[in-house]
Amino acid sequence: MRLYLAVARASVRRHVTYRAAAFAGAFANIVFGLIRAYVLIALFQTKPEIGGYDVAAAVTFCFLTQGLIGPIAVFSGGLPEVAQRFRSGDIALDLYRPADFQGWLLATDLGRAVPDFCYRSIPPLLAGALVFELRLPDSPALWLAVPVTAVLAVVVSFALRYLVMLAATLLHDERGVSSVATILALFFSGIMIPLTLFPAWLRPIAELSPWAATIQVPADIFLGRYHGFALVAVLAGQVIWALALLGLGRVLTARVRRRVVVQGG
Amino acid sequence: METVIELVDVAKTFTRRHRRPGSLRRTRTNVPAVNGLSFTVAAGEVVGYLGPNGAGKSTTVKMLTGILVPSSGRIRVAGLEPSRQRSTLARRVGAVFGQRTTLWWDLPLRDSFQLIRHLYRLDPARYACNLDQLVELLGLGELLDVPVRQLSLGQRMRGDLAAALLHDPAILYLDEPTIGLDVVSKSAIRQFLLDRNRTQGTTILLTTHDLGDVERLCDRVMVIDHGRLAFDGSLEALRALVPVPRLLVVDLAAAGPPMAGVEVIRVDGPRQWVTIPAGSSAAALTARLMAGYDVRDLSVEEPSIEDVVHRLYAGHAGAARTS
Amino acid sequence: MVDAVRAYCLLARTWTRAAAQYPASLAMLTLSQLVITGMDAVVILIVFQHTSSYAGFSLPEVMFLYGTSGVSFAIANSTIGTVDQLGQHIRAGTFDAILLRPVPALVQVAADQFSPRRLGKLVQAVVVLWVALATLDVDWTASRIALVPVMIVSGVFIFGAIWVLGATYQFFAVEAAEAMNAATYGGNFVTQYPLSILSRDAIRALTWVIPLAFVNWLPALYILDQPDPLGLPTPVQFASPLVALVLCLIAALVWRAGVRRYRSTGS
Numbered sequence: 001m002r003l004y005l006a007v008a009r010a011s012v013r014r015h016v017t018y019r020a021a022a023f024a025g026a027f028a029n030i031v032f033g034l035i036r037a038y039v040l041i042a043l044f045q046t047k048p049e050i051g052g053y054d055v056a057a058a059v060t061f062c063f064l065t066q067g068l069i070g071p072i073a074v075f076s077g078g079l080p081e082v083a084q085r086f087r088s089g090d091i092a093l094d095l096y097r098p099a100d101f102q103g104w105l106l107a108t109d110l111g112r113a114v115p116d117f118c119y120r121s122i123p124p125l126l127a128g129a130l131v132f133e134l135r136l137p138d139s140p141a142l143w144l145a146v147p148v149t150a151v152l153a154v155v156v157s158f159a160l161r162y163l164v165m166l167a168a169t170l171l172h173d174e175r176g177v178s179s180v181a182t183i184l185a186l187f188f189s190g191i192m193i194p195l196t197l198f199p200a201w202l203r204p205i206a207e208l209s210p211w212a213a214t215i216q217v218p219a220d221i222f223l224g225r226y227h228g229f230a231l232v233a234v235l236a237g238q239v240i241w242a243l244a245l246l247g248l249g250r251v252l253t254a255r256v257r258r259r260v261v262v263q264g265g
Numbered sequence: 266m267e268t269v270i271e272l273v274d275v276a277k278t279f280t281r282r283h284r285r286p287g288s289l290r291r292t293r294t295n296v297p298a299v300n301g302l303s304f305t306v307a308a309g310e311v312v313g314y315l316g317p318n319g320a321g322k323s324t325t326v327k328m329l330t331g332i333l334v335p336s337s338g339r340i341r342v343a344g345l346e347p348s349r350q351r352s353t354l355a356r357r358v359g360a361v362f363g364q365r366t367t368l369w370w371d372l373p374l375r376d377s378f379q380l381i382r383h384l385y386r387l388d389p390a391r392y393a394c395n396l397d398q399l400v401e402l403l404g405l406g407e408l409l410d411v412p413v414r415q416l417s418l419g420q421r422m423r424g425d426l427a428a429a430l431l432h433d434p435a436i437l438y439l440d441e442p443t444i445g446l447d448v449v450s451k452s453a454i455r456q457f458l459l460d461r462n463r464t465q466g467t468t469i470l471l472t473t474h475d476l477g478d479v480e481r482l483c484d485r486v487m488v489i490d491h492g493r494l495a496f497d498g499s500l501e502a503l504r505a506l507v508p509v510p511r512l513l514v515v516d517l518a519a520a521g522p523p524m525a526g527v528e529v530i531r532v533d534g535p536r537q538w539v540t541i542p543a544g545s546s547a548a549a550l551t552a553r554l555m556a557g558y559d560v561r562d563l564s565v566e567e568p569s570i571e572d573v574v575h576r577l578y579a580g581h582a583g584a585a586r587t588s
Numbered sequence: 589m590v591d592a593v594r595a596y597c598l599l600a601r602t603w604t605r606a607a608a609q610y611p612a613s614l615a616m617l618t619l620s621q622l623v624i625t626g627m628d629a630v631v632i633l634i635v636f637q638h639t640s641s642y643a644g645f646s647l648p649e650v651m652f653l654y655g656t657s658g659v660s661f662a663i664a665n666s667t668i669g670t671v672d673q674l675g676q677h678i679r680a681g682t683f684d685a686i687l688l689r690p691v692p693a694l695v696q697v698a699a700d701q702f703s704p705r706r707l708g709k710l711v712q713a714v715v716v717l718w719v720a721l722a723t724l725d726v727d728w729t730a731s732r733i734a735l736v737p738v739m740i741v742s743g744v745f746i747f748g749a750i751w752v753l754g755a756t757y758q759f760f761a762v763e764a765a766e767a768m769n770a771a772t773y774g775g776n777f778v779t780q781y782p783l784s785i786l787s788r789d790a791i792r793a794l795t796w797v798i799p800l801a802f803v804n805w806l807p808a809l810y811i812l813d814q815p816d817p818l819g820l821p822t823p824v825q826f827a828s829p830l831v832a833l834v835l836c837l838i839a840a841l842v843w844r845a846g847v848r849r850y851r852s853t854g855s
Contacts, residue, residue, distance in 0.1 A: 024767040031770035034790075035778045039635075042785035046639040175613065179620035186627050193631045197638065279854060327854075332687045334851045348851070355690035367685040376606045383598035384689045384696075 003099055004107040011111025022119035025070055029120060030127045033066035037132060040193075051196030051203075057223050058194065060135045063128035064219045065191050070120030071113040071150075074157045074185045074214050077178030078164030079105065086169045095257055102249055106158055113154045135223055142224055145231060149218040152238040157214045159245030160185075166252040170259070184209075190216030210241045266307035269436060269468050270329065275302045275338030276492075277324055298324040300492040302338070308435070311462050311469045313483035313500075317574055321492040322472045326438050329470070330360055343435060356385060359429030363441030366425055368413045374424050375409040378431060385432040392431065399427040402457060419450035426454070430461070436468045437461075443475055455481045476567065488574055495577050507576045509568035513539045513547055515554060516562040524558060541565070595691045599699035607703050614705060621708030625662075628780060629654060629716050643782045648723040649812050650781065655717025656736070656804040657779040660743025662710035665772075668698045668748045669706065672772070675758040675765045683850070693847055694752070724812075732811045735826070739807040742828035746803050749832070749839035750775060756839075759846035775800045784817045791818055802831040 040058040048054060053061070069075065077083075082105065085091040095101055128134055137143050160181070168177040186192060188211040195206045195216045206212060217234055220226065226234050277299040282291045299321040306312055316322050327333035328340060331347035331354055340347055345354045360367070368377040382392045400406055403423040413421060422442060429437060439458075443451045459482060461467050471482060479486060479500060486503055488496040496503055512530070515537050523529035524537060527550070531538040539554070541547050547565050554560055607614050632654060636647045645653075674697055677683040686696045726732065754768030775798070783791050783805045795801040795818065809816050810825040 020761075020763040021766060024764040027767045028770040028774065031774045032777065035774065035781075035786075038785045038787075038790075039781055042643045042781075043635055043638060045643075046641070050638055176616055176620075179617070179624070183620065183623050183627075186624065187630075192627055193634055197634055199634065199637050324854075327684070330688055332684050332851065333854060334848075351687070352690045352692075355688060358688075360688055362684075365681045365685070367688065372606055376602060379602050380599060381689075383595065383602060384691050386595075386690075 004103055007104055007107040008111035008114075011108045012114050015112050015115045018115075019119060022070065022116065023123070026067075026120045026123040029066040029069060030063075030124050033063040033124045033128060034131065036062040036066070037128065051194065051198075052225065053194060053196055053223075056133055056135045059128065059132045060223060061194050061219055063124040063134070064222055065215055067121035067124040068150075068153070068215055068218065069191065071116035072153055072157045072214050073109075073113070073116075074160065074189055074191075074211065075182055076161070077181060078161045078166075078168055078174075079109075083165050083168060083174055086165075092260055095260060101253060101257075102162065102246065105162065106155070106246075109158045109161075110151070110154060117150065137222060137224055139224075139227075141227075141231070142221065145221050145235065146218070149221045149235060149238065152235065152242060153214045153218045155242045156210055156238055156245065159242055159249055160210060160214070162249045163245060163252065166249065166256055169256055170252070185211050185214075188212055189214055190219065194219075210245060213238045213241045266309060268305045269308045269343055270304075270306035270470070271339075271341040272305070272325075272329075273303050273339040275325075275328065275335050275340055276300050277321075277328060277333065278336045297492055299328070299335075302489070302492065302494055304487060304494060304497060306468060306470065308468055309462065309466045310485060311458075311483050312471065313479040313486040314470055314472045314489065315474075315479065315486060315574065316489040316495075320489045320574075322489060323440060325489065326360070326440055326470070326472060330358060330438065331355075356432060357434055358436045358438065359432070359434035360438040361422070361425045361429045361440065361442050363422070363439075363444040366413065366421055368421070368424055368428055370414050371412055373410045373412050374405065374416075377413060377424070377428060381428055381431050387432055391433075395431050395433065396427075399430055402460075403427050404453075419446050422446065422450070422454065426457070430467075433465075434467070436470070439469065439471045439473075441473055442471070443473070443478055451475075451477065458482055474569075476569070488577060490574055490577070495574070503573065503577075507573050508543050509572050509576050510543055511541045511547065511568065512566040513541050513550060513554075514564045514566055515539055515558075515560055518559040518561055524554065526557075527554070535561075538566075592692050592695050596695045596699050599696070600702040603699065603702040604704055607705075614703075617703075617705040618708040618711075621705055622712045625658075625709040626712040628777070629712065632780070643785050644814065645782050645812075646725075648720050648725070649808075649814075651716050651720035652724060652812070653782060653804055653808055654780040655713055655720050656740055656743065656808070657776055658713025659710065659717060660740050660803055661747050661776040662706065662713050663744045664747035664751060665709065666702075666704075666706040667744075668751050669772075670700050670702070671698050671751050671755040672758075672765060672768060673697065673700065674755045675762040678758065678762055678850070687847075687851070694843055697755075726811060727813070735807050735811055739804060739828055742832040743803040745832035745836055746799060746828070747772065747775065749835040750798065750800075752839040752843055756842050756846040759850050771798060775803070779803050779805060782814075788817070795820075799831050799835060802828040 037059045040062060041055060044050065044055040044058060050058075082091070082094075085094065094104075097104065125134070137146060164177055164181045168174040171177060188195075188206050188209040190206075190212060195203060195212055198206050207216065217238060221231065221234065276297065279296045279298055280293055281296050282293050302321070302325065314322055314325070324333065328335050329342055329347060331351035334348040342354060343357045345357075347354055368374070369380060372380075378396060387395070400409070403426060405420075405423060405427060408416060408420055408424070411420075413424065416424060426442070442458075443454055446454070455478065458469060458471075462469055462482075469482070471478060473479060484499065486496070486498065486500050487494060488503070496506070498506075515524075517535045517537065520532075520534045523532055524539070528540040528542075529537050530540055539550070541550055551563060554563075629651075632647075632650055635642060636650075640646070642650060671694070674683070677686065677697065677700075683693070686693050689696065721736075750771050754771050757768060758765055778786075778794070779800055783794060783801055786794070791801065795806075806816075806820075806825045807828055808814070810822070816825075
């Protein structure tokens with residue numbers, strides 16, 4: 001366990017140095033957040049409440065989700081640096097380390113996400129608060145739930161990206177698999193428009209998808225949509241997706257490990 | 266012979282901004298990379314351009330090609346001014362950078378050459394002829410469809426050379442062209458360059474740390490140090506001017522005091538470094554030592570360019586101080 | 589100028605031929621580009637599930653804005669979009685190799701990695717525009733019909749100029765490359781919608797500072813016979829070509845200055 005903490009800490013240290021690039025990214029996030037907010041405000045002028053959201057919630061949603069793009073990284077395909085190591089054959093070294101391959105990568109990814117939460121999640125919220133009225137968590141229980149759901153979201157996102165990377169390796173088609181993954185993530189995560197605004201026949205499928213657990217769920221918890229038992233249930237949902245996807249990842253890892261041994265990378 | 270490259274009192278100063286640790290403000294320092302540099306090169310010469318790292322060699326080549334604009338002074342290459350007439354000059358000049366490639370990383374070699382053909386607007390007949398010739402001379406036949414990123418260092422270097430010569434430049438700049446190559450590849454490239462110079466009269470300016478390159482190719486050698494020209498002449502003249510002796514590295518059977526009758530400059534356990542006096546042969550000295558001592562192994566150490574240059578510069582500084 | 593265009597076309601053709609070696613991969617990449625960029629249109633459809641009039645505009649009218657902006661953006665992106673890779677070139681040292689050749693640096697950087705896959709975005713924008721034009725309820729006078737291609741072409745040059753201006757910034761601050769996405773991709777995103785959804789100040793900024801309003805919004809006000817929230821005089825709605833020209837001149841000068849700076853300070 002101490003090993004994985006060390007790995008995570010090293011990853012944090014590495015990513016803290018990319019400050020300038022992170023802030024440039026945050027700037028782009030703020031601009032997109034502003035535009036999406038105005039788009040939704042115009043929609044809510046026709047109806048004051050849609051899908052359980054009011055204007056303040058919708059606007060806050062825009063800045064929340066833009067701020068999550070960096071740390072959750074659900075659009076970066078499938079762990080590009082690791083995929084590169086598969087292509088070059090260096091992955092053999094990683095697979096034979098006396099540490100859990102998936103656990104190692106998870107620790108690294110969590111370490112990457114922590115500085116991103118500071119550099120890319122907070123600026124959009126601040127900018128949004130300056131221009132609009134935002135809906136912030138109103139109870140201590142919610143404020144406690146926010147970091148929990150954020151970390152779970154990163155884990156689910158990691159599990160998805162890990163699977164994408166393995167699938168790409170097994171199918172020898174990185175671009176194809178990651179394109180499909182990006183399309184699904186864009187559509188089902190809620191990043192383009194809150195899933196609550198989806199038409200009635202599509203909404204339940206979208207909200208139960210793993211991508212929703214990465215963006216829509218943490219955003220909704222922040223917005224105070226869930227309280228008491230419902231809040232616990234939704235967090236449990238994230239945990240279930242995390243475990244299921246990580247588990248599937250372990251099964252595929254064994255398959256890939258065998259392939260690497262046989263083919264040599 | 267007509268002068269093809271001319272530098273008169275050229276200087277280049279870089280402004281470096283850095284943050285001192287512990288302070289938030291950024292201080293600016295002016296770093297003179299090249300200072301009062303003057304030389305000429307005639308058509309058809311093969312000139313070695315030597316100097317320690319950071320002496321200003323790459324800066325000079327960049328100014329000659331027009332990539333960098335000098336802070337002051339005058340440069341003329343093929344009658345053109347590189348900083349103002351960069352595009353026109355580009356057609357007469359080719360360059361190979363040892364550390365980086367000028368080819369396109371993801372494309373096969375053949376496509377890289379095609380791009381160059383369009384960039385230099387070579388007519389199809391001339392392009393085809395040059396390509397065939399270069400491919401044959403440099404042995405690139407089987408590599409034409411291989412993406413550049415999959416080539417070995419030696420193969421990529423040959424590809425870079427072909428790319429630099431496709432448009433028949435009159436002047437060729439080579440920046441560390443044999444770095445990291447094995448002996449066979451180095452020899453092949455040196456031979457190719459020699460032939461090119463002899464048959465086409467291409468003027469070559471060669472920046473290198475490898476004494477072997479210089480000895481094989483260059484009639485003339487220039488040494489640059491701290492942005493100034495410290496020496497301009499033949500390699501023999503340089504060696505004569507700054508005699509840095511070769512060393513015989515002797516491994517004795519056991520550690521002991523320095524051997525008698527020879528100049529031992531260093532002792533490290535059973536290993537001793539012995540100066541080979543200028544003019545005498547290593548063989549004679551070896552025979553003498555083997556007769557008198559129990560020698561297990563030996564090797565000869567050549568003085569590096571750095572040693573020669575440092576001696577040279579120290580000599581210059583000494584001379585400057587006394588004059 | 590003609591030489592530059594010729595050089596660009598030759599380079600682009602070589603890159604296309606290289607990409608065409610893998611037709612299946614190319615087709616799939618183009619298709620996925622089409623789907624990913626088409627998501628924005630899906631979002632607009634979802635918005636119109638909840639209302640039939642959005643900021644005073646009907647669905648065909650918003651699709652018209654989306655289509656015209658998308659076509660201009662896609663053409664600009666395909667032809668000059670790679671200019672935003674300038675930072676990579678500088679960092680890898682390949683910009684020196686670019687300066688070594690007798691073709692303008694801008695042409696080389698813009699043609700680099702030219703790939704037909706970016707046309708995926710163009711296809712879906714054309715489809716949406718087609719449908720919009722078919723379903724729009726507009727009194728098509730001669731001037732309105734003529735304004736559509738004029739507006740699209742001007743839009744290409746405005747987006748192109750913004751791209752070059754954003755890329756030039758990388759001569760000065762290489763890491764801030766992502767910030768320019770706000771102007772290029774953000775510019776496309778915001779012009780998909782009626783600009784009247786923004787605050788008055790924001791619309792003014794997009795008219796006088798970063799002239800994205802001239803890409804499709806102002807001419808569209810004339811075509812769709814909609815009121816201007818800023819109340820600008822009517823001739824402004826025909827000013828897109830002029831704005832495009834001026835912006836391109838500015839971009840060319842700024843780029844030249846950027847290259848000059850690179851050549852005097854090294855990398």
